[in-house]
Amino acid sequence: MLWTTYFVESWKRKENKIGDMWLMRDYEDPTTEREDFRAALNIDKETLQTEKSSRVDTFNRQVYIGIPVSLFFIFAVIGTQIAMKMWQTSNTEEYGEKIPLELKFAPSMVNVGLIFFYGFIYKIIAEKLVSAENHRYQQTYEDSLINKMYMFQFINSYISNYIIAYWVRDFAQLALNLVVILVFKQVGMNLLEWAQDKMMIGRKLNKIKAQFAGELEKLDANSKEHAHMKMHLHMEQQLVMAPASETLIYFYNEAIIQLGFITFFACVFPLAPLFSFLTNLLEIRIKLNRMSSYSRRFVAQGASGIGSWMGVMELISLVAIPINVAILLFTGRGADASGDFGYSETVNYLL
Amino acid sequence: MHFDIGYLVKSKVILEHFPVHSHEAERSKIITSWNQYGTRLSLGFLTGKFAENMQPLNFIKDYYGAKFGFYFAWLVHYTGMLLLPSIVGLAIFVIQIVKMVEKEDSLENWA
Numbered sequence: 001m002l003w004t005t006y007f008v009e010s011w012k013r014k015e016n017k018i019g020d021m022w023l024m025r026d027y028e029d030p031t032t033e034r035e036d037f038r039a040a041l042n043i044d045k046e047t048l049q050t051e052k053s054s055r056v057d058t059f060n061r062q063v064y065i066g067i068p069v070s071l072f073f074i075f076a077v078i079g080t081q082i083a084m085k086m087w088q089t090s091n092t093e094e095y096g097e098k099i100p101l102e103l104k105f106a107p108s109m110v111n112v113g114l115i116f117f118y119g120f121i122y123k124i125i126a127e128k129l130v131s132a133e134n135h136r137y138q139q140t141y142e143d144s145l146i147n148k149m150y151m152f153q154f155i156n157s158y159i160s161n162y163i164i165a166y167w168v169r170d171f172a173q174l175a176l177n178l179v180v181i182l183v184f185k186q187v188g189m190n191l192l193e194w195a196q197d198k199m200m201i202g203r204k205l206n207k208i209k210a211q212f213a214g215e216l217e218k219l220d221a222n223s224k225e226h227a228h229m230k231m232h233l234h235m236e237q238q239l240v241m242a243p244a245s246e247t248l249i250y251f252y253n254e255a256i257i258q259l260g261f262i263t264f265f266a267c268v269f270p271l272a273p274l275f276s277f278l279t280n281l282l283e284i285r286i287k288l289n290r291m292s293s294y295s296r297r298f299v300a301q302g303a304s305g306i307g308s309w310m311g312v313m314e315l316i317s318l319v320a321i322p323i324n325v326a327i328l329l330f331t332g333r334g335a336d337a338s339g340d341f342g343y344s345e346t347v348n349y350l351l
Numbered sequence: 352m353h354f355d356i357g358y359l360v361k362s363k364v365i366l367e368h369f370p371v372h373s374h375e376a377e378r379s380k381i382i383t384s385w386n387q388y389g390t391r392l393s394l395g396f397l398t399g400k401f402a403e404n405m406q407p408l409n410f411i412k413d414y415y416g417a418k419f420g421f422y423f424a425w426l427v428h429y430t431g432m433l434l435l436p437s438i439v440g441l442a443i444f445v446i447q448i449v450k451m452v453e454k455e456d457s458l459e460n461w462a
Contacts, residue, residue, distance in 0.1 A: 007432045011425065014396065018424050021405065022412055036357070238371050248422055255426055262436070270444045274437035280430040281393075284423070288385055291415065292378035297370045300416025306425050 004263045004317040011313075015305045027304040037136050054134055061133045062144060069129060070148055073122050074155045080114060081159045085167065108180035111160045115185065122152050123250075138301075142249060146308055149253050157181075157257050161265060165327050171268070174327075178269045182261055186279040189254070194286055197294040204240040205294075208233065244296045251287070252309050255280075259313070263320040267328055373414075381410045389427075396431035 019027075039052040088107050126148045135141035160181070164174045212233040219226040258280075262272050291298070359365045372378060385407040392408070395401035408427070412420030 003432070003436050007429070010432070011428055014401070014424070014428060015421070017402070018405075018408070018421070021402070022409075022417055022420065027417070235371065238369070239367065244369070248418060251422060251426075255429065259429065262433075266436070270440035270447075271437075273433050273435075273440050277430060277433040277437050280426070280433065281389075284385070284389070284426060284430070285382075288382050288411075291419075292372075292381060297372045298415050298419060299370060300414075301418040302416065303418040303421050306421050309425075 004259075004313075004320060008310075008313050008317055011306075012310075019304055027302050034135060034138055034141055036131070038134055039136075052136075054136060056132075056134045058133050058135060058140075061129075066129050066133065066144070066148065069125065070152055073118070073125070073152060077114075077118055077152075077156050077159060080118075081163055084110065084114075084160065085163055088168070105176075105180065108160075108177045109184070111177065112181055112184045112188070114160075115156055115181070116188070118156050119153065122156070123149075126152070143308055145249055146253075146312075149249065150256070150312060153253060153257055154260070158260065158264060166330055174265075175268050178261070178265050178272070182269070182272055182275060186258070186276070190279065190283055190286055193290065197286075197290050201241060201294045205237050208236050208240065212236070238296060242295045244298045247295070247298070252306075256309065256312055256316070260316055263316055264323045265327070266320075267324055377414065381407060381414065384410055393427050393431035394434075396428040397434055401428075 037052075037054070038056075039054055042051050042053055043049070044051055084107060091107075126145060130141060130145045130148065133141075133144060135144060160177060161174060164170060164177055212229065216226065216229055216233075219229060258276055262276055265272070356365065356368055360368065388404045388406050392401060392404040395404050408420055408424050411423050
């Protein structure tokens, strides 16, 4: 928790320093208009100038459609998790103390699957919702998407841990669940991205290259046609690359969720930061590679910092305090009774 | 002359429109410089000497724009900062293992 505060505060300082270096410190978003903003053109009677007015009521759609749908999904996630908990208790009743190993791991594995599954569905829904809101400016569009994504992911990613920590109150089980989620989610996510790049896009790129290779050989290497054909190849390759949409929001979301895992459950799994450090190094490499070779070029945008994510980070560092204290209070006591894994000692050290 | 590109796409005159990548060499520069300076940069965010190793971030900023530049700067900063709790975490983990082994030893002695 101390670390999070230090991390957030020191970032503020560095952000300003980098902003200074890049001459971006006082940059203000010139309210870039979105390309797919659907508007009706009106002529103002007094000034005789055309004005754009949105075809739909953005605010009403945000409040009366966006929030209920998001809440519905959140309740669906909570409902599934309660069902999971029932399944777990029925397992314990059936086998008593001697739960087979695969059944001990199974709930956590299913949790990872559920997180992926719900995250995938909600991503599609959220994008539909936000584009239906018909935002005029890039900034409001992004804020709306960030709010929806984070509100949902906050519940989706951590709910199984909360239930185990505050309801089942089993420290060893919580640790197991956390390890499985953290390891499989991080490694799985990276592997998935890597495989998607190499298998799907990389294969298409090679196919196009092979198609053009024969024609390129026929032409003289210095001729105008050769250069033209090369350009054509370049364009065709760009066409099959992944479209550059709101990628940055998902990049941030991923990293912030990981930060949440580390800070909220710091006292449960001490190796989490080390593990995240290693996967992050890998992730930076994969992302850089992906952005340059497997994705279309992003439209360069200015910024004076990380924007709304600063507030999210501050929120995390605040919320982390009660969550950690509650875990130690409610769950730590259970560990003393069972006394395994030496976790009660950890609690003593931390307190 | 003004083109309504959205209309042209919808009426299938144009297939798609997007900014294209520049030459391969320009792009591979980012990864090469990350391989060279990445570790020093992440450590630099921890010690405060990051300004000397900004090359990869500068390339990213020049190519993808400042918004992506700030994202990567933040991510590298976060990764570097993770070293602090990971050292503490590793220490706690070792202590736990040692305690666990001691406990098992004492239990065996009791039996």
